[in-house]
Amino acid sequence: TQRATKRFRATLAAVTAACRSEHAKLCSASRPRRATTGKNIGKSMSRLDLGLQNSSAMAHQTRGLPQLRIKFCATVAAGLQIVLLLTVLPQESLCGHHEKRLLNNLLLNYNTLERPVANESEPLEVKFGITLQQIIDVDEKNQILTTNAWLKLEWTDYNLQWNQTEYGGVKDLRITPNKLWKPDILMYNSAEEGFDGTFQTNVVVTHNGSCLYVPPGIFKSTCKIDITWFPFDDQHCEMKFGSWTYDGNQVHYCLHLHTNTRSIHTESTKIIIDPLNTSE
Numbered sequence: 140t141q142r143a144t145k146r147f148r149a150t151l152a153a154v155t156a157a158c159r160s161e162h163a164k165l166c167s168a169s170r171p172r173r174a175t176t177g178k179n180i181g182k183s184m185s186r187l188d189l190g191l192q193n194s195s196a197m198a199h200q201t202r203g204l205p206q207l208r209i210k211f212c213a214t215v216a217a218g219l220q221i222v223l224l225l226t227v228l229p230q231e232s233l234c235g236h237h238e239k240r241l242l243n244n245l246l247l248n249y250n251t252l253e254r255p256v257a258n259e260s261e262p263l264e265v266k267f268g269i270t271l272q273q274i275i276d277v278d279e280k281n282q283i284l285t286t287n288a289w290l291k292l293e294w295t296d297y298n299l300q301w302n303q304t305e306y307g308g309v310k311d312l313r314i315t316p317n318k319l320w321k322p323d324i325l326m327y328n329s330a331e332e333g334f335d336g337t338f339q340t341n342v343v344v345t346h347n348g349s350c351l352y353v354p355p356g357i358f359k360s361t362c363k364i365d366i367t368w369f370p371f372d373d374q375h376c377e378m379k380f381g382s383w384t385y386d387g388n389q390v391h392y393c394l395h396l397h398t399n400t401r402s403i404h405t406e407s408t409k410i411i412i413d414p415l416n417t418s419e
Contacts, residue, residue: 237307245299251320254389255296262388265322266293267380268395283330284362284376290337291395292322292352300348313341321352322390327379330359
């Protein structure tokens with residue numbers, strides 16, 4: 140890594156020197172002794188472009204050096220002012236070793252089946268929330284409600300805590316859910332064949348062990364629909380979520396503070412989200 144870094148810096152210095160050389164030539168060509176025409180400016184710009192391309196090709200030919208992308212912008216104003224923007228985008232980051240080392244240390248000997256609590260006699264608190272995005276379909280015949288919703292799960296994993304100063308100031312990580320313990324929450328009244336209609340997104344883990352998991356999903360839930368008084372009928376549909384294997388002594392679910400009662404209107408349907416069950 141150190142050898143590649145040295146080669147990277149040497150090539151970057153060569154590119155910078157080539158740019159400065161071309162800039163000096165352009166400055167000397169723009170002295171008051173001879174008026175600078177648009178044709179001369181075009182030739183100068185071509186020489187600058189050619190110099191950058193040659194320097195970039197030399198960088199690509201260096202063995203073991205990450206590929207670079209060089210972008211420049213030249214602006215001609217009074218006095219022939221050249222503005223150069225150099226953007227270096229290595230394919231493999233040379234500064235991400237802190238995050239890599241942190242991931243290796245956190246996941247070493249990590250057991251995804253272990254409930255992440257310091258005291259096994261205490262339940263793990265999980266905050267649960269849901270945001271309804273869209274009512275896709277209300278199937279009166281098959282008694283199925285199809286919705287687009289985002290779940291929100293928050294909990295603390297004491298096995299995923301670290302000191303920021305020991306890892307280059309890294310504050311948070313994104314980890315795939317199959318590598319971590321996460322609540323096995325499912326919709327009890329699901330009408331899906333696979334039972335779980337969520338998309339597995341990354342879990343955001345902060346340095347204090349806080350985990351945030353927000354999977355979106357298309358949910359099909361059973362709903363008893365009575366259309367006797369249609370079109371003046373009211374339908375009450377429930378989406379029941381809970382842990383599949385843990386009881387309340389092991390995982391305690393509580394409503395997320397930002398989940399509030401609200402109503403959504405469609406052309407022929409009014410759905411009231413009542414997470415606190417205040418209607419009863």
